[in-house]
Amino acid sequence: MATSALNRLNPTPGTLYRMAGFNIVAGALGTxxxxxxxxxxxxxxxxxxxxxxxxxxxxxIIARRAMGKGVHFAGRMVARNYYIRFLLTAVILILLISKGIMEPWPMVAGLTTAIFVSIGAMVLSIQAEEE
Incomplete structure (x- = not known):
């Protein structure tokens, strides 16, 4: 039985615990x-x-807030928040790297690993809930 996009943005506690568990284990292993x-x-x-x-x-959080809004408002809100998030991330990365506090490649590897692990955990959790 397929679930709607809105239901997927309201995950069950089991899904959240699985995602958190995957991320804790992957973060610890990677580190x-x-x-x-x-x-x-x-x-x-x-x-x-x-x-x-x-x-x-x-x-x-951005996607969840946008789901209950009108199409035009949600589109503007998502676009604005996406750019704010992107700029804030870029500024933090630039400051940490340019000041010599952190090395760039391990940071990029960690960021990329988090994204892939989270996407994989979401896919596995959704599949488990649909069975």
Missing amino acids: GVTAIINSTLAPDFAVGYLMGVANLVWLF
Whole structure:
């Protein structure tokens, strides 16, 4: 039985717990592997991973708020918030990298890993709920 897009934006507690679990495990594994490869880069990976998770949570909140609004208002709201989120993320990355606080590649790897893990967890959770 297929669920509507609105229902998918109101996930069950089980879905949220699965997604959180996937992200905690993946973040810990990624940080651990990075620490084994080069211990000085592990915090950079962890910061990138946390930024990726925060970005996805922010996107989820934006989409959820837009669902109950009119089409034109929702479109403007999503576009505005998307650019605010993008600019804030870019500014944080630029500041951390340009000041030499963090290395860019482990941060990008962490951010990318968070996005892929979260998308995979969402797909698996939706499939599990539909069965």
